[in-house]
Amino acid sequence: MKTDIEIAQACKKKKITEIAGIAGIGDQYLEQYGNYKAKVDYCLLKDLKDQPDGKLILVTAITPTPAGEGKTTTSVGLTDGLRKIGKNAVVALREPSLGPVFGIKGGAAGGGRAQVVPMEDINLHFTGDFHAIGAANNLLAALLDNHIQQGNALGIDVKQITWKRCVDMNDRQLRHLVDGLGGRAQGVPREDGFDITVASEVMAVLCLASDIPDLKARLGRMIVAYTHDGRPVTAHDLKAEGAMAALLKDALKPNLVQTLEGTPAFVHCGPFANIAHGCNSVTATRMALKVADYAVTEAGFAADLGAEKFLDIKCRLAGLTPAAVVVVATVRALKYHGGVAKDDLDRENLAALEKGLPNLLQHVGNIKDVFGLPCVVAVNAFPSDTKAELDLVERRCQELGVNVALSEVWAKGGEGGMALAKEVVRLCEQPNRFRQSYGLELTIEEKLDAICKKIYHADGVQLTPAAAKQARQLTELGFGRLPICVAKTQYSFSDNPDLLGAPRGFTVTVRSLKVSAGAGFLVALTGDIMTMPGLPKVPAAENIDVDENGVISGLF
Numbered sequence: 001m002k003t004d005i006e007i008a009q010a011c012k013k014k015k016i017t018e019i020a021g022i023a024g025i026g027d028q029y030l031e032q033y034g035n036y037k038a039k040v041d042y043c044l045l046k047d048l049k050d051q052p053d054g055k056l057i058l059v060t061a062i063t064p065t066p067a068g069e070g071k072t073t074t075s076v077g078l079t080d081g082l083r084k085i086g087k088n089a090v091v092a093l094r095e096p097s098l099g100p101v102f103g104i105k106g107g108a109a110g111g112g113r114a115q116v117v118p119m120e121d122i123n124l125h126f127t128g129d130f131h132a133i134g135a136a137n138n139l140l141a142a143l144l145d146n147h148i149q150q151g152n153a154l155g156i157d158v159k160q161i162t163w164k165r166c167v168d169m170n171d172r173q174l175r176h177l178v179d180g181l182g183g184r185a186q187g188v189p190r191e192d193g194f195d196i197t198v199a200s201e202v203m204a205v206l207c208l209a210s211d212i213p214d215l216k217a218r219l220g221r222m223i224v225a226y227t228h229d230g231r232p233v234t235a236h237d238l239k240a241e242g243a244m245a246a247l248l249k250d251a252l253k254p255n256l257v258q259t260l261e262g263t264p265a266f267v268h269c270g271p272f273a274n275i276a277h278g279c280n281s282v283t284a285t286r287m288a289l290k291v292a293d294y295a296v297t298e299a300g301f302a303a304d305l306g307a308e309k310f311l312d313i314k315c316r317l318a319g320l321t322p323a324a325v326v327v328v329a330t331v332r333a334l335k336y337h338g339g340v341a342k343d344d345l346d347r348e349n350l351a352a353l354e355k356g357l358p359n360l361l362q363h364v365g366n367i368k369d370v371f372g373l374p375c376v377v378a379v380n381a382f383p384s385d386t387k388a389e390l391d392l393v394e395r396r397c398q399e400l401g402v403n404v405a406l407s408e409v410w411a412k413g414g415e416g417g418m419a420l421a422k423e424v425v426r427l428c429e430q431p432n433r434f435r436q437s438y439g440l441e442l443t444i445e446e447k448l449d450a451i452c453k454k455i456y457h458a459d460g461v462q463l464t465p466a467a468a469k470q471a472r473q474l475t476e477l478g479f480g481r482l483p484i485c486v487a488k489t490q491y492s493f494s495d496n497p498d499l500l501g502a503p504r505g506f507t508v509t510v511r512s513l514k515v516s517a518g519a520g521f522l523v524a525l526t527g528d529i530m531t532m533p534g535l536p537k538v539p540a541a542e543n544i545d546v547d548e549n550g551v552i553s554g555l556f
Contacts, residue, residue: 004111005555008119011260020256023090023264023291031253033127036118039253040266042211042283045290053289054088055323055428059298059378060307060367062360063500064490066342067332070111070380070410074328074417075298077114077409078378078424080261081417082294087425089294091116091263092287094270094280095130095255096123097198099170099533101555102541109267111556112410114417116257116265120552129206129269130168130197132251136219136244137200141165143238144224145180148188154237155227158190162514163224164531168197172534198272199531204519206248207269207281208317215252216245222518232477234517254284261414264291273300274490275531277309277521282318294428301490303327303363304455311371312436312451313483313521321434324427325367325375326420328407329360331385331393337501346384353389357396358502362457362493364402370454372433376423378407381416440481444471444513447484448524452508456493463510467524470513474522477515485521487529495527 002010016038020030031039059075075091082089093116096108101123109119116122125131141163148156167174174194180187197203201222209215220236227233235241254268268284271277278300279285288295299306307325315321331353332345338356340349360377367375377397379390394404405423408416438450445463452458463471474480491497494506512525535541543554 003556004115005119005553007112008109008115008117008260009551011117013117014258014262016256016258019258019262019264022262023256025256025291030256036257037121037127038256039127039250040256040287042253045283045286048290051290054293054295056285056289056320057294057296057324057326057424057428058307058310058322059296059326059328060303060363061301061328062333062363063302063304063337063492065333065336067330067336067345069328069330069333071298071328072108073111073114073410074326074378074380074407075296076110076116076259076265077407077413077417078326078420079265079296080114080259080263080414081409081421082296082424083261083263084414084418085421085425087294087421088292089263089296090265090288090292091259092266092268092280092284092295092297094298094300095126095267097130097196097270097272098124098168099196099198102535102544103170103533103539104536113260113413114409115260116267117260118257120555122257122267123555124552126267127255129251129255132247133200133202133206134166134168134197136247137166137197137202139244139247140222140224140235140238140240143240145187147238154233155229156225156233157228158188160226161190161224162226164193164195166195166197166200170196170533170535172532175530175532193532195531196272196533198270199275201516201519202244202248203269203271204276204516206251207271207277207279208314208519209252210282212245212249212252215248216241218518218520219244220518223515230473252283254281254287273306273309275487275529277313277485277519278306279310279314282314285318285320294425303366304493305488305490307367308437308451308455309485312438313485316436316483317520321432322373323432324424324430325373326378326424327360327363327367327375328378328380329393330380330382331389332382334360334393348386348389350388350392353392356501357393359500360393361396361400362502364397364400366455368400368402370437372435374427374430374432375402376420376427377402377404378420379404380410381406381408440483444475444480444484444522448486448510451484451486456508457502457504458494458506458508461508461510467510467513474513474515479515479517479522482515483521485516485523487523487525489527489529497527
């Protein structure tokens, strides 16, 4: 059986100008990066402002497990499937981070016959967006420390610096460090640390910015530290936003590539959904909606993280309304939630499947009942799935009034996504009562309580004394009406990664609150969530190689 990268490398790709033509994007908007990648100028959106939007379809999933779910694969295959049934469709995805690529997850461009290509480029450097984000982030850090070194006219308290440097790699060694050592000329000694690039607020700002003026305004609002008397210090105070925007001007332009079947694909930006808002850029999503009748996009991790933030943050800030939602599940993953060990998932086990199904049903119920959106369950097919298992999933979903479509896109590409595509088209014509899970007029504590009770089905939320103090301070500073971005484990509805399925009787503990003033949301940190992951015992990097002809192997 061929690996994903072998399938991708065997694909006969179309020139990116041809792909742009399929999407109706003229050459004047293209900035080519070789034959198969291009940046699309954001002026396209201005020129298409009077063009009606297509239907927005969100792909999300059940709580992730080591068995895998296949959200990106489903997104790509669904879009190819929509084109197979004669619909004008494009897909809009996130860019992969080098951290997971070299860590435990491997490549992140889909799988099997449902991939975006050139797969190696997308996974490794791509068009340099993440490097630009890291450079802008670290320029701000350098300007901040230089300001302190040159006399600290703003009165910054070095013990209240909130801005960290970043690197797009899983490197636990950089989480906590002391820098500025070596004498007076080497800087001011202080505690410091690194985040992974996808956790940088610059990433979130780039994802949500609509144009260069908006980008500069958002960058300028970012808070980097506090003074001794508690006043926030911003990037604008350091006169940093102009130079940062100069570094990011090309990164703001969405990237255009293609699926294995020649479907146009926007791949742009990539904040993690467990520590950020987990969606591709607003600019790429809006472009997809302008050039196609159906725009398929995904949100990171499960519906309690990526989808909740997509719906409560991105849609609210960008004025988007999804027409339908796809919830991806696998029989194997549901059996894992039912207590089956990973090595035993290939065996039929209806009892374990029944026990694990509440995880899927809770995600589906949230989409339908909390957010008021029509949805379909896409069961990502595996050879080990039995008819009895598939029938059980379908029966339980239909009890909630939700249909199930078998997705065979990994093995068959667009042909395997046609049944799902037909159901999605049907859902897009259904009544839409979209609403957010909380109102912005609520207090910080009330918004957190709403998310925890409505989405996680917790008994409530508990703020540590430090977090409660931060909530009061943020409210006093005028940030109390911002939406909430919860940083939480992706492995459970709760803040405890060991609680699988659909747990009950738990309380979510918020240990810290901070404001991402440029992005326009508050971040609530729960559990032991890290903004700088570490590598596993056997990193995926150990299996990645390149031969004398420049052909890469081992990327999943």
